[in-house]
Amino acid sequence: MDSVAETSGGRIAGMSRDGVGRFLGIPYAAAPVGELRLRSPRPHPGWRGIRAADRIGAAPPQLLSDSQTWLNEPIQRMDEDCLTLNVWAPENARRAPVMVWFHGGATRNGHGGAAACNGSRLAREHDIVVVTANYRLGPLGGLAHPDLTDPETGLNANWGMQDKIAALRWVRDNIEAFGGDPARVTMAGQSSGAANAVLMAQNPACRCLFRGVIAQSPPLFRPPMFVGLEEAAEYTEAVAAALGTDAGGLRALDGMDIVKREAALLRDGGFAGRFPRPRTAPTLDGQLVLAWPHDGQPADVPLLTGFTRDEAKFWYDLALPDGTSLSPLAPPADEAALGAAIARLLPLHYAFEDALSPEMVDEAYREAMPGTDATVRWLAIYGDLVFRAPILRLAQRHAGCGQPAFLYDLAWPLAKTGGTPHAACVPFVFGMHGHPHLSGKIGAGAEADALSTAMMAAWAAFVSDGTPSAHLHDWRPLDPEAAEATVMTFGEQRRVSRFGALEGGARLGLWKEIAA
Numbered sequence: 001m002d003s004v005a006e007t008s009g010g011r012i013a014g015m016s017r018d019g020v021g022r023f024l025g026i027p028y029a030a031a032p033v034g035e036l037r038l039r040s041p042r043p044h045p046g047w048r049g050i051r052a053a054d055r056i057g058a059a060p061p062q063l064l065s066d067s068q069t070w071l072n073e074p075i076q077r078m079d080e081d082c083l084t085l086n087v088w089a090p091e092n093a094r095r096a097p098v099m100v101w102f103h104g105g106a107t108r109n110g111h112g113g114a115a116a117c118n119g120s121r122l123a124r125e126h127d128i129v130v131v132t133a134n135y136r137l138g139p140l141g142g143l144a145h146p147d148l149t150d151p152e153t154g155l156n157a158n159w160g161m162q163d164k165i166a167a168l169r170w171v172r173d174n175i176e177a178f179g180g181d182p183a184r185v186t187m188a189g190q191s192s193g194a195a196n197a198v199l200m201a202q203n204p205a206c207r208c209l210f211r212g213v214i215a216q217s218p219p220l221f222r223p224p225m226f227v228g229l230e231e232a233a234e235y236t237e238a239v240a241a242a243l244g245t246d247a248g249g250l251r252a253l254d255g256m257d258i259v260k261r262e263a264a265l266l267r268d269g270g271f272a273g274r275f276p277r278p279r280t281a282p283t284l285d286g287q288l289v290l291a292w293p294h295d296g297q298p299a300d301v302p303l304l305t306g307f308t309r310d311e312a313k314f315w316y317d318l319a320l321p322d323g324t325s326l327s328p329l330a331p332p333a334d335e336a337a338l339g340a341a342i343a344r345l346l347p348l349h350y351a352f353e354d355a356l357s358p359e360m361v362d363e364a365y366r367e368a369m370p371g372t373d374a375t376v377r378w379l380a381i382y383g384d385l386v387f388r389a390p391i392l393r394l395a396q397r398h399a400g401c402g403q404p405a406f407l408y409d410l411a412w413p414l415a416k417t418g419g420t421p422h423a424a425c426v427p428f429v430f431g432m433h434g435h436p437h438l439s440g441k442i443g444a445g446a447e448a449d450a451l452s453t454a455m456m457a458a459w460a461a462f463v464s465d466g467t468p469s470a471h472l473h474d475w476r477p478l479d480p481e482a483a484e485a486t487v488m489t490f491g492e493q494r495r496v497s498r499f500g501a502l503e504g505g506a507r508l509g510l511w512k513e514i515a516a
Contacts, residue, residue, distance in 0.1 A: 003091075005177040008170070009046040012053040016091055020124045023087040023178065024113070025057035028170035029163065031081035032136060037251045038143060040153040041083060041166040056113030057084030060137045061259045066328040067318050068109040071116050071423045073437040080140070080255040085133040085167055086112055088119035093179025097186070097464045098129045099214070100171055102164055104191025104423065107281050108138045116438060121431035126460035129180035131171055135163035139239065139262045140255050142281025144232035145247035157229060157283040161196050165288075168209040186212040186463045190426050194218035194305075198394065199282055199289050202296030212466050214459065215305040216425050220293040220390040225277075225348055228284040235279035239265060294390070298398045302466040304459070305398075306408030306425075306487065307391050309503070312382035314422035316375075321416050321440040331375045338362065338374040342381060349385050350511070361510065368507040379419075384504070387422070389511040392485055392502070395478050404477035406468055409502060412451060412491030415443035420491070428452045428490075429459050447494045454496045458488075474499040 002013045003021040014023035029041035036042060058079035064072055090096060101117055103110040112132035119130025135141060141160030149156040172182045187210040189197045194215035200206045201213050219225075227235075233247070239262055240247050250258065265271040266278060282289050290296060316331045332338040342358040350356060365377045372380075391407075398405040410425050424442065427433040431452050433442050442448065458468035458475065468488070469475050475488045476499070485502045492498065502508075 004050060007174045007177060009044045009051075010048065011050045013050050014053045014087075018120070018124060019091050020120050021087075021089045021091055021178065022120070023053040023089070025055050025084045026053050026087065027057075027083060028085050028133070029083040029166045032083060032140070032159070033080045033255065035251065037080070037255060038140065038148050038159060039251075040150040040155050040159070040162050056086065057134060058082050059111035059113065060134055061140060061256045062105075062109050062137050063259065063263050064109055067314050067326045068105060070314070070318055070326050070421075070441065071426060071438075072105070072110055072114050075111065078256070082111075082134045082136070083163055083166070084112075085131055085170070086119070087175075087178050088123040088130045089178040089180065090123050090127050090129070093127065093129060095176070095181035095184070096127055096129050096179050097184040098131060098171060098175055098180040098182075099186050099188050099459075099463045100131045100133065100168060100210075102133060102135070102187075102189035102193030102196060104189065104193045104217075104426075105137070107142060107160055107192045107196070108278070110137075115435045116426045116432050117430050118432055119430065122456060122460060125431070126456060126464075128460050128463050129175060129178055131167070131175070133164065133167040135167070136160045138278070139258050139280055142232075142278075142283070143236045143239065143247075143250065144229055144281070144283045144285065145236040146229075146233065147247040148236075148250075155285070155287055157232060157285040158281050158288045160281055161200065161288060164196055165200065165206060165209070168206070172209055183211070184464075185210050186214060188214035188216075188463075189218075190216040191219065191423065195220060195293065196282065198293050199296070201299035201301070202293075203288060203290055207299060210301065212302045212462065213299065213304070214462065215303065215391075215394070216429070217307050217311060217387055217422055218293070218305070218391065218394070219386065220394055221349070222292045222294065226282055226284065226292060227279045229286070232279045232283040235275055238271070238275065242271065293394060294397075298401050298403065300401070300403055302403060302462070303395065303398045303405045304408070304462045304468060305391055305395050305405065306410065307383075307388050308420040308422055308424050309409060309411035309492075310379060310383060310419035311387040311422045312379040313417065313419045316379060316382070317417055317419065318421055319417050323416075331378050333374065335374050338378055341378060345382065345385065356510070364510045365507065368504075380504070380507075384508055385511060388504070389508045392505075392508060396480050396485075399478045399480040404467065406462065406475060407478050407485065407487040407502075409487045409489045410491055411489055411503070412442070412448070412494070414441060416441060425455075428455045431456050450496050451491050455490055472497060472499070
């Protein structure tokens, strides 16, 4: 049965199924091609008649490989004309709360139509409107340079983040047509989508677009992992020169070609020696991104944030059910290699004047994790330094500003490799853990169903009322004055939940500048 909604672009027809209206592939901005390539998103010109909204839109151009295929199934369609979103709305909804989801993928992979973030169950079972959005990725979403300055907005960086803001504005202006309440929008995301949400929340100009933030495993980097405009411009000039043009000339090149050729440059020894990682967003441009996550002013809204127990396994110990490894990196195999790996990691992620020495880190983790080998300790060090300690600090800073911050730790052991890697949270939050692309990796059955049911209900309660305690009554917000952090732990030893002390919390004190 068709469901018709009136939007700013025109009338659209979705499908109603199992009590949920599904409106898929809705354009929220004009196609970012030609003169609009590497420019701020423009309003969609609209259409005449009724536009079918029964098909997921094309994914942004990208090269999907390795661990990124764990969560994302093979992409059927990619196109630069990708600025679309999907709406799942309970039938007969009236001013229902809204969750707008921004997928992860290092701002280089993923899309809002992936099975893992299908919003049907959340909408049907919890009476919230769910929106998932595509946004520009990789070089098309993040190359930055003064010569790319948009004449209308004055912006010259963070195109993918600008797309997210355009999607939020579209939701503000149109979601009432789907039964949603524009005054009750929660901005949510995982990994890079979550990091972008944190950065947008720190910009006062975005504050009118949401009333709560959900940030699942956000990478809260500083330089050199994130860069300023000068460093981003240097990278853009190098990419453009290798492609036979200058920064402004990139707009005349095919977008998919830019994506493929930039990826090839990053595999080239000479280029990679100069730029070991892409400098493609977020960029501290002083206009959209005003400060890094640890430095900016937290938004005066409730926050739900957390991490997985074994974040690092996503890069170092991830496999398919048949044993095929998806991990792009190899962990240190012995003590000597561990020391060298710590020495390389610290300058990237502990960007403070009184940085700890590799020897201090090694010794502290030997004491905290007696009897463990180099690989096990490395996974803990990486996960703690890159994710868990910074996220704990984010929650503590937020709580210290007088706003409720709810912290979680997902500890569900994967069916194949064990542990709980980065991105494992997403299928449970959306109730999609049983999807064929995911169930064999995650594990199915009554315990997984119960865990997903609990997380879905808690997240939906936060979207509805700014607190997950309406479902899990013992989940209290973080106390910034408490000596020990307390969190809601999900899936530990396959139990649904427990509220209490953070596992491994004592060793996070080592990263005092981050976790303090």
